[in-house]
Amino acid sequence: MRIPYDQLQAEFKRILTGLNFGTDKAEKCASIFASNSLDGVYTHGLNRFPVFVQHVKDGLVKPDAEPTREADMGAIEQWNGNYGPGMLNATVCMAQAIQLAKNNGIGCMAIKNTNHWMRGGTYGWQAAEAGYIGICFTNTIANLPPWGGLDPRLGNNPLVIAVPRKNGHVVLDMAISQYAVGKLHQYQSKNEALPLPGGYDSEGNLSTDATAILQSQRLLPVGFWKGSGLSLVLDLLATVLSGGNSTAKITATGKEAGISQVFICIKPQSDEHTSALIEEIIAYTKTSTPEHEGGAITYPGENTLLTRERNLKEDIPVDEKIWNTVLGL
Numbered sequence: 332m333r334i335p336y337d338q339l340q341a342e343f344k345r346i347l348t349g350l351n352f353g354t355d356k357a358e359k360c361a362s363i364f365a366s367n368s369l370d371g372v373y374t375h376g377l378n379r380f381p382v383f384v385q386h387v388k389d390g391l392v393k394p395d396a397e398p399t400r401e402a403d404m405g406a407i408e409q410w411n412g413n414y415g416p417g418m419l420n421a422t423v424c425m426a427q428a429i430q431l432a433k434n435n436g437i438g439c440m441a442i443k444n445t446n447h448w449m450r451g452g453t454y455g456w457q458a459a460e461a462g463y464i465g466i467c468f469t470n471t472i473a474n475l476p477p478w479g480g481l482d483p484r485l486g487n488n489p490l491v492i493a494v495p496r497k498n499g500h501v502v503l504d505m506a507i508s509q510y511a512v513g514k515l516h517q518y519q520s521k522n523e524a525l526p527l528p529g530g531y532d533s534e535g536n537l538s539t540d541a542t543a544i545l546q547s548q549r550l551l552p553v554g555f556w557k558g559s560g561l562s563l564v565l566d567l568l569a570t571v572l573s574g575g576n577s578t579a580k581i582t583a584t585g586k587e588a589g590i591s592q593v594f595i596c597i598k599p600q601s602d603e604h605t606s607a608l609i610e611e612i613i614a615y616t617k618t619s620t621p622e623h624e625g626g627a628i629t630y631p632g633e634n635t636l637l638t639r640e641r642n643l644k645e646d647i648p649v650d651e652k653i654w655n656t657v658l659g660l
Contacts, residue, residue, distance in 0.1 A: 333646035340365035371638035374513030391588040412445030421448040432596035443575025452504030455493030459500035464597040472587040478559035486578040502632035508550040
């Protein structure tokens with residue numbers, strides 16, 4: 332079934348208002364959840380909303396909390412999220428990183444004690460829409476084994492890199508596992524096989540069975556050992572720069588709350604030469620012969636724009652079971 336954006340957003344706002352979110356906060360959170368689904372990131376839109384509501388009810392997310400500055404080091408600032416809604420803290424941090432970059436050419440915001448930001452790409456788009464290069468990453472609860480290990484000890488720490496572009500921003504939004512956990516759950520709910528192996532089954536065999544991978548808790552890191560190393564250093568950077576909780580401490584609580592995040596903005600040269608360089612890179616990439624007949628080479632973010640346009644015209648596809656769950660909240 333398909334639901335109009337406005338209806339989806341209004342339903343989210345209704346529920347959040349009933350959970351003691353102020354009108355403005357409820358509006359902003361609802362818009363982010365609805366926009367995530369609009370852009371095709373259903374795992375962190377409608378599908379994630381009931382989990383977010385439960386975290387609010389459990390006291391992990393504090394609706395009335397506001398982020399506060401704890402240290403000012405010029406182009407770098409440290410903030411405390413005070414366990415407020417992660418997507419609102421992230422929006423504030425990216426906005427401040429943009430302001431720092433406007434004044435210094437580059438700005439870095441590191442925040443501790445925040446919560447899940449939902450789709451990390453939201454803040455990459457935020458930076459790009461403002462005309463800035465955006466880089467952000469977060470640590471998480473341990474859900475990824477280090478290369479050569481059997482037990483989850485690394486966070487599936489998403490990395491976002493965005494570059495503003497006149498003809499459609501370039502926005503890379505990637506998990507460190509081959510498939511994000513939410514994507515695995517999506518394939519599991521549809522009882523569909525993964526297009527490529529995404530982890531190991533209980534016998535240690537590479538598998539395209541989402542259920543088997545979730546049960547073994549052995550997700551496959553991107554680039555094998557390279558992804559494992561990338562996850563580790565992102566946790567190091569997020570923890571050290573913010574002075575907050577590491578994946579180890581987050582995991583010890585048993586709940587994914589009080590995480591650490593970093594938002595970096597860079598002010599690019601805004602001229603025809605810069606635009607020409609970006610177009611040169613994208614155009615050259617697209618000259619590669621598609622693997623399959625009728626296929627196309629796309630840049631990060633291109634399919635998001637196409638999905639957004641389609642869902643605005645045709646309304647947003649939703650999982651009927653989850654939609655009914657939300658209606659009952």
